[in-house]
Amino acid sequence: MPSSIKSRRCSFGLPIGLILVGWAAVQEPAHAADVEKGRRVFQTCASCHQATSETNGFGPYLKGVVGRRAGSAAGFNYSQAMRDAGTGGLIWDEKALAEFLSSPKKKVPGTSMRFFGLWFQSEIDDVIAYLKSNP
Numbered sequence: 789m790p791s792s793i794k795s796r797r798c799s800f801g802l803p804i805g806l807i808l809v810g811w812a813a814v815q816e817p818a819h820a821a822d823v824e825k826g827r828r829v830f831q832t833c834a835s836c837h838q839a840t841s842e843t844n845g846f847g848p849y850l851k852g853v854v855g856r857r858a859g860s861a862a863g864f865n866y867s868q869a870m871r872d873a874g875t876g877g878l879i880w881d882e883k884a885l886a887e888f889l890s891s892p893k894k895k896v897p898g899t900s901m902r903f904f905g906l907w908f909q910s911e912i913d914d915v916i917a918y919l920k921s922n923p
């Protein structure tokens with residue numbers, strides 16, 4: 789006789805159901821980037837970043853960051869990884885920012901920014917719109 793085949797019991801369904809409910813709740817139809825919403829999203833960044841003045845905190849100031857070279861805020865002590873990204877030509881255009889904000893460590897491996905990333909494209913679009921409104 790072949791070795792016995794153990795039957796496995798599966799209990800899935802509930803976790804997936806919860807994820808779908810959560811996902812459905814945050815979906816917004818036809819999203820247009822919104823500076824006001826972006827200002828609110830930016831509160832999750834504000835413990836480390838200033839967007840309205842050229843003042844460094846735990847993170848570099850983000851005033852004028854859209855279009856700026858990575859690692860170039862005057863007076864901020866960046867990680868080697870961020871400095872290398874800048875000298876390698878990384879410019880914070882909207883596409884690069886969106887990639888960084890969805891996963892900082894994927895876009896700039898070795899970055900010292902301790903932030904998991906934003907989950908929703910709408911939040912990313914809004915916070916970039918807010919950053920753009922602070923040139």
Ligand code: HEC
Pocket residue numbers: 829830832833834835836837846847848850853857858859860861865866867868869870871880885888889898899900901902903906915
């Ligand atoms: C816990 C602190 C912290 C939080 C929260 C945080 N950041 Fe950062 N951020 C940093 C640090 C530190 C750096 C510098 C990283 C490096 O040198 O590798 C950085 C770098 C950056 C850069 C690159 C800037 C440059 O001059 O090259 C951008 C853009 C940025 N953060 C955006 C954001 C946004 C937008 C949020 C909110 C969604 C956010 N960060 C949340 C700490 C933080």
